[in-house]
Amino acid sequence: MKNQINWNSLGFSYIKTDWRYISYYKNNKWDDGKLIEDNKLYISEGSTALHYAQQCFEGLKAYRCRDGSINLFRPDQNAIRMQRSCSRLLMPKINCKKFIEACKQIVIANEHYIPPYGTRGALYLRPYIIGVGDNIGIRSAPEFIFSVFCVPVGSYFKSGLTPTNFIVSEYDRAATNGTGAFKVGGNYANSLLPGEKAKISNFGDCIYLDPKTHTKIEEVGSANFFAINYDNCFVTPKSPSILPSITKYSLLYIAKERLHLKVEECDIYINKLNYYKEAGACGTAAVITPIGGIKTGNIFHIFYSETEVGPITKRLYKELCGIQYGDIEAPKDWIIKVK
Structure with a gap:
């Protein structure tokens, strides 16, 4: 094989x-x-x-x-x-x-x-x-x-490091006090139907909102969400039902310590997407997938571009991949050499 x-x-x-x-x-x-x-x-x-x-x-x-x-x-x-x-x-x-x-x-x-x-x-x-x-x-x-x-x-999304569009789902990914913060199969089985509906509508996957109020972004399909606001702050949602992504927390560190950006875990409201100039999904499988735009209801919001990757997202991707492939010095204890 x-x-x-x-x-x-x-x-x-x-x-x-x-x-x-x-x-x-x-x-x-x-x-x-x-x-x-x-x-x-x-x-x-x-x-x-x-x-x-x-x-x-x-x-x-x-x-x-x-x-x-x-x-x-x-x-x-x-x-x-x-x-x-x-x-x-x-x-x-x-x-x-x-x-x-x-x-x-x-x-x-x-x-x-x-x-x-x-x-x-x-x-x-x-x-x-x-x-x-x-x-x-x-x-x-x-x-x-x-x-x-x-x-x-190879790449989780076929397009690789090119912007992908997403749509807000009417379904909840996880219950408020359920298993959303844990990597268990039920969370993913629950995402199959909304994910399939998104793909049929020519979107990469779903954006899931918080199950209690349906006003705040939580996850992007099976990945975490991040955005860059106009003050050059790297922001990512904070919620007890979000899976704590190792990639996301690595990016938080890289953004602050390597790119010298402000960072914040906070609420990201779906009706305030115009506060952000870049956005992306991140996780082990996807690494970083730039988000071109998000459709919510009848509104389609475009971030940096539907065809070009934003400059800060590019820098984050280059730094993270450089560390993973050994081209850039890693923070202490991030890399274990197999041989």
Whole structure:
């Protein structure tokens, strides 16, 4: 399969790689875990993951550097976020050391699937935990599986670093005091229908508003939202139902410490889009997707341009990607070298 991959035309889709990591939780403890070749899971028909959505997942990337080395970008933050998701869904946590070691093993075992430096591709890692075992009642599972697999990927949106338009959805992504701040599958299943409706209408995806008042921007599809106002302040929504994106918090740091911009987490009202000159979506999969315009009701608001990327968004993208690919010095503890 590896020899059939066109590295320069990679999208974001499943490609079977050679090895994945798997560990089982039984009798109140995790085993040591191992690498396996089989990409199929064999689980009980009563597994809580199937019936009650007791599962969570993460997403991170490994990058090939100019010198041939391999960077993992902030995997400790993914491990910590997964622990929070496990706590919310009554699942046993994976400690950070085991999480990072599993990721390293997968990258090394599938190294030949890492897109070459210069293609802007990466090896996407998908760690997940699911509740399994014989069960039928609504309760936490008797057993669990922790696994990590990987796929080579390119841009999440086909257009890459070019502006994409979005539409405000009438649906809510998550409840006010629900699971919106945790990376659990139910949040994403809930987004499939509104996302499909957006695409049918020729938009990249949805803009989700806060579920309580429907006046404030929360997320962009499965990504976080950011904007640049006319005072050159990097702003991003603040809400207990937003997933805390590792990419977003990395951009907050970069904007403040590297680009010397003001930064703020605050309410961003959908009826005040004219306060902002640039906007974007950000996340591990999308990295940064510039937002050309947002349609809300009968109004279509254009930010910097529908065809050109704003200058500050360009600088943020260049700095972040430079750090990830090893071309720009990273802040302390952001990069783990695999080899």
